[in-house]
Amino acid sequence: MLAPAVQEAMPYIVLVNFGIVCAVIVIALSRIGGMVMHEVPTGAQNVAEYFLDWFVKQSRRIDATVVGLVAPFIATLFAVILLSNLLLIVPLPLLNIPPTAYFGVTFALALTAVLGNIVLNGIHRGILPALTHLVWPNPIQLISEVGHAASLSLRLFGNIGGEYLVALLVLRSAPYGIPLIIHGLGLIPAFIQPLVFTLLTVSFLGTAMTHQAKHEGAARRSRRFSLGGRRRAAALGKQLVTGGESQ
Amino acid sequence: MKETLLIFVPTLTLVPVAVVAALAMRRISLSAIEGMARQPEVKGELFTAMLIGMALIEALVIYCLVIGLTIAGKF
Numbered sequence: 001m002l003a004p005a006v007q008e009a010m011p012y013i014v015l016v017n018f019g020i021v022c023a024v025i026v027i028a029l030s031r032i033g034g035m036v037m038h039e040v041p042t043g044a045q046n047v048a049e050y051f052l053d054w055f056v057k058q059s060r061r062i063d064a065t066v067v068g069l070v071a072p073f074i075a076t077l078f079a080v081i082l083l084s085n086l087l088l089i090v091p092l093p094l095l096n097i098p099p100t101a102y103f104g105v106t107f108a109l110a111l112t113a114v115l116g117n118i119v120l121n122g123i124h125r126g127i128l129p130a131l132t133h134l135v136w137p138n139p140i141q142l143i144s145e146v147g148h149a150a151s152l153s154l155r156l157f158g159n160i161g162g163e164y165l166v167a168l169l170v171l172r173s174a175p176y177g178i179p180l181i182i183h184g185l186g187l188i189p190a191f192i193q194p195l196v197f198t199l200l201t202v203s204f205l206g207t208a209m210t211h212q213a214k215h216e217g218a219a220r221r222s223r224r225f226s227l228g229g230r231r232r233a234a235a236l237g238k239q240l241v242t243g244g245e246s247q
Numbered sequence: 248m249k250e251t252l253l254i255f256v257p258t259l260t261l262v263p264v265a266v267v268a269a270l271a272m273r274r275i276s277l278s279a280i281e282g283m284a285r286q287p288e289v290k291g292e293l294f295t296a297m298l299i300g301m302a303l304i305e306a307l308v309i310y311c312l313v314i315g316l317t318i319a320g321k322f
Contacts, residue, residue, distance in 0.1 A: 151306045158309035196302040199295060 002168070006094070010102070018099040021083045025076075051075070058199070062206040069120050070205060074198045077113060081197055085160055085190035088167065089183045100193075101164040103157045110153035113201045114145055121208050133208055148204055156197060159189045257315030264311040268304050275300045 006013070032048050041049050052071075055078070059070035084105070087098040099105040122130035134142050163186045170182050279297035283290045 154309050154313060155302060155306050158312060159305075192298070196298055199299055200302060203299060 010097075011104070013094055013097055014099045014102045014105060017087055017095060017097060018084065018105060020095070021080060021087065021099065024083060025079050051078075055198075058202050062202065062209055066120075066124055066209065069124060070202065073116055073120060074201055077109065077201060078194045078198045081109065081156065081194035082191065085193060088160070088164060088186055088190065098160055098164060100156055101161040103153070103161075106157040106160075107149070107153040109156065109197075110149045110151075113152055113197070114149045114204075117201065117205045117208060118145075120205060124209065130208075148200075152197060152200060156193055159193050163189055253319045256319045257312065260311050260315035260318075261308070264308050268308045271304050272301055275304070 002010075032044055035045060037045060052075070055071040055075045056067055058074065059067040062070060081100060084098050084100045087096060088101075090096045100109075118130055118134070121133065134145060167179060167182050167186065171179050275297055279293050282293045
């Protein structure tokens with residue numbers, strides 16, 4: 001469908017486009033970060049705060065203490081995927097090949113998400129508990145991590161690659177006017193897919209962190225009871241029943 | 248002959264899965280919209296849960312597409 005020369009140079013084109021996306025993000029963030037912030041936000045600050053609020057809200061669903069760790073990570077993933085997808089509607093040849101329509105890029109993004117989850121879990125709870133989570137209580141969790149990478153990458157590639165293929169087919173049969181409709185419809189997956197990618201990453205990370213906390217909590221409770229802490233537990237129960245009046 | 252038949256493999260793999268997935272997605276969106284209409288204050292949470300559910304179902308369809316394309320030797 002593409003010219004043979006373009007097909008041969010595809011990996012390099014994708015690499016250059018991905019570099020352009022990253023450069024745009026860095027420049028935009030440096031511009032927004034360098035702005036004078038107002039108490040009542042307007043314009044770009046308003047948009048930036050809206051997005052930031054969404055990321056913070058999603059991170060807070062895991063735990064309020066991990067917002068500083070998780071929010072920047074998912075925000076970066078979201079921005080990279082969204083801008084990569086939006087390259088599809090840029091009306092310039094070669095630049096309109098979205099990097100996320102190439103399986104290597106989506107797999108790299110999914111690996112970043114999965115490995116990033118392990119690293120963030122390691123920073124939050126310590127390296128040993130984070131690695132223990134991969135094989136405890138069930139060693140099959142290691143395979144599930146591979147499954148997460150595969151599902152995240154295949155989903156993104158299937159959606160954006162399919163959209164790109166449809167755009168190419170329509171462009172070939174009807175070069176004028178009609179592709180605008182396809183590009184308009186293409187905006188929906190372009191916005192939904194980074195949303196889904198980010199939500200699933202947060203969901204996997206939340207599962208890892210909270211499951212572990214649950215196990216640790218259970219272990220601590222059982223240790224407390226087995227070490228003769230029953231009296232303390234009974235006192236606590238009494239305190240709860242009387243509403244702390246004895247103190 | 249074999250190569251000609253292989254062209255139909257992605258279609259035959261994808262169509263039944265896509266039909267079932269569409270029915271499942273219909274159920275999810277119906278329930279989510281009903282929930283949103285009943286309780287507009289939890290609209291955001293319902294939308295998030297709906298998207299995650301739909302993404303998981305959609306992943307199955309894409310797996311089938313990839314398997315079909317792999318069998319046909321086009322991937």
